[in-house]
Amino acid sequence: MNDVLTESRPIRLKGRSFLALALTPELPLEDWLTRLDDLASRSAGFFLRRPVVLDVDGLEIDRSQLRDLVDQLGKRNVRIMGIEGARQSLLGADLPPAMNDGRPAADYEAKMAEQAEKAEPLEVAAETVLTAEPAAAKATPSMVVTQPVRSGQSLFFPEGDVTIIGSVASGAEVVAGGSIHIYGALRGRAMAGTTGNASARIFCRKLEAELIAIDGFYKTADDMEQNLRGKAVQIWLDGEALKAGTLG
Amino acid sequence: MGKVVVVTSGKGGVGKTTSSAALGAALAQNGEKVVVVDFDVGLRNLDLVMGAERRVVYDLVNVIQGEAKLSQALIRDKRLETLYLLPASQTRDKDNLTPEGVEKVIAALQNAFDWVICDSPAGIERGATLAMRHADIAIVVTNPEVSSVRDSDRIIGLLDSKTLKAENGERMEKHLLLTRYDPVRAERGDMLKVDDVLEILSIPLMGIIPESADVLRASNVGSPVTLADNRSAPALAYFEAARRLKGEALPITIPGEKRSFLGKIFGRKAA
Numbered sequence: 319m320n321d322v323l324t325e326s327r328p329i330r331l332k333g334r335s336f337l338a339l340a341l342t343p344e345l346p347l348e349d350w351l352t353r354l355d356d357l358a359s360r361s362a363g364f365f366l367r368r369p370v371v372l373d374v375d376g377l378e379i380d381r382s383q384l385r386d387l388v389d390q391l392g393k394r395n396v397r398i399m400g401i402e403g404a405r406q407s408l409l410g411a412d413l414p415p416a417m418n419d420g421r422p423a424a425d426y427e428a429k430m431a432e433q434a435e436k437a438e439p440l441e442v443a444a445e446t447v448l449t450a451e452p453a454a455a456k457a458t459p460s461m462v463v464t465q466p467v468r469s470g471q472s473l474f475f476p477e478g479d480v481t482i483i484g485s486v487a488s489g490a491e492v493v494a495g496g497s498i499h500i501y502g503a504l505r506g507r508a509m510a511g512t513t514g515n516a517s518a519r520i521f522c523r524k525l526e527a528e529l530i531a532i533d534g535f536y537k538t539a540d541d542m543e544q545n546l547r548g549k550a551v552q553i554w555l556d557g558e559a560l561k562a563g564t565l566g
Numbered sequence: 567m568g569k570v571v572v573v574t575s576g577k578g579g580v581g582k583t584t585s586s587a588a589l590g591a592a593l594a595q596n597g598e599k600v601v602v603v604d605f606d607v608g609l610r611n612l613d614l615v616m617g618a619e620r621r622v623v624y625d626l627v628n629v630i631q632g633e634a635k636l637s638q639a640l641i642r643d644k645r646l647e648t649l650y651l652l653p654a655s656q657t658r659d660k661d662n663l664t665p666e667g668v669e670k671v672i673a674a675l676q677n678a679f680d681w682v683i684c685d686s687p688a689g690i691e692r693g694a695t696l697a698m699r700h701a702d703i704a705i706v707v708t709n710p711e712v713s714s715v716r717d718s719d720r721i722i723g724l725l726d727s728k729t730l731k732a733e734n735g736e737r738m739e740k741h742l743l744l745t746r747y748d749p750v751r752a753e754r755g756d757m758l759k760v761d762d763v764l765e766i767l768s769i770p771l772m773g774i775i776p777e778s779a780d781v782l783r784a785s786n787v788g789s790p791v792t793l794a795d796n797r798s799a800p801a802l803a804y805f806e807a808a809r810r811l812k813g814e815a816l817p818i819t820i821p822g823e824k825r826s827f828l829g830k831i832f833g834r835k836a837a
Contacts, residue, residue: 468719468720468726469716469719469720469723470690470719485765485768487716487719487766488716489719489720503765503766505766
């Protein structure tokens with residue numbers, strides 16, 4: 319006898335696009351993990367609760383090495399949601415699923431604009447009231463926030479520049495695809511150029527930051543020049559080094 | 567329609583309950599009809615500070631669960647005709663507060679009183695978010711120390727995102743009440759200064775309550791500080807804060823200024 323389907327309501331499946339961080343390991347893996355530990359120790363909790371994709375494209379490793387790498391990352395509280403660029407033979411039920419069609423974030427914006435009709439708008443961090451205005455027509459979208467970014471809030475704007483008229487509290491973070499301009503004190507974290515924009519800068523009226531980053535290069539409070547504390551400062555990337563200088 | 571005020575903070579022990587009682591009594595002394603609601607379910611304290619602990623029969627949870635009428639649970643203050651208390655339950659936990667129940671109670675109180683002052687539990691959990699949800703005005707109570715200021719900053723963020731006003735796209739009116747302020751220690755650098763706190767939180771200051779033994783003494787005898795000794799320094803500060811809450815524009819006096827003047831005289835004498 320066949321089961322009769324009494325409930326005819328369909329299950330909703332919807333497409334949704336998210337921005338994830340992609341980790342690109344390098345060989346030898348031991349050295350890379352040491353460097354990762356070093357980074358993690360300086361920016362505690364950075365990887366917690368973030369979607370992370372492991373990009374193994376062009377990496378010459380076998381299946382057991384890959385599984386070991388995922389385990390190693392798991393021990394460091396980095397939860398891998400998917401693996402990109404791996405051959406079919408490398409993956410299995412015990413490993414995160416394959417991800418493909420990932421786009422470098424620089425292309426992200428244009429892609430979003432094309433799909434605006436079909437796709438859900440980009441998810442902004444849940445608890446924040448500061449929503450990104452979708453600026454479809456503008457060439458360089460930017461976001462202006464006229465209130466302070468409070469402790470515990472996370473402001474995420476991968477499309478472009480963020481201007482904050484007010485302060486960024488200790489325990490708050492601002493992540494922008496472009497530059498970050500803060501007309502107040504920067505006490506929390508600011509990460510500019512996160513979508514691979516090395517020319518992004520961070521400007522603030524008063525530098526008291528816990529962490530600053532441009533295009534993935536970090537500096538924490540301890541690494542910053544102490545004479546810049548409390549000053550109006552701009553921070554830019556020179557090659558692989560973060561440079562900072564006073565303003566005005 | 568009465569105004570709903572939430573007295574909130576991130577950190578515990580900063581003086582929310584004391585401030586709720588003191589402000590409630592200060593408003594009631596001017597003839598306004600006031601109810602102070604204890605939202606700190608599980609840890610009731612407001613009834614103690616208001617000297618009504620032996621008169622609690624029914625509480626907020628009883629009303630929400632339909633076991634008692636609102637009129638049965640309201641306790642009228644023995645000293646002030648227009649001051650009422652809605653106590654919290656000590657035996658139940660905060661999960662007994664339902665959003666619908668809280669909404670109903672607040673709506674009923676708003677119709678009967680000029681001011682509904684909600685004494686919120688500390689922190690960012692359910693009890694605190696329910697207490698702030700229906701508020702028109704928020705009073706953020708902060709001590710001049712970094713942990714208290716940081717947690718208050720977090721609470722202000724919640725006030726701007728998790729309240730009905732915020733969800734309707736309106737701005738919640740927020741005031742800062744700086745309690746336990748000791749000008750001598752602030753001057754020495756043991757405490758944050760008023761300007762530092764204001765700079766970090768950037769919301770308007772409603773009052774500075776000086777650290778004083780009068781506050782503790784009043785609590786222990788079960789009387790809001792504004793009733794116990796209405797000439798004491800903290801009572802005067804609360805009276806001023808209550809007037810600002812009603813919309814009066816009073817200049818703020820920072821306790822240190824007067825003291826440092828005296829200090830100068832004493833300093834000169836000693837020299």
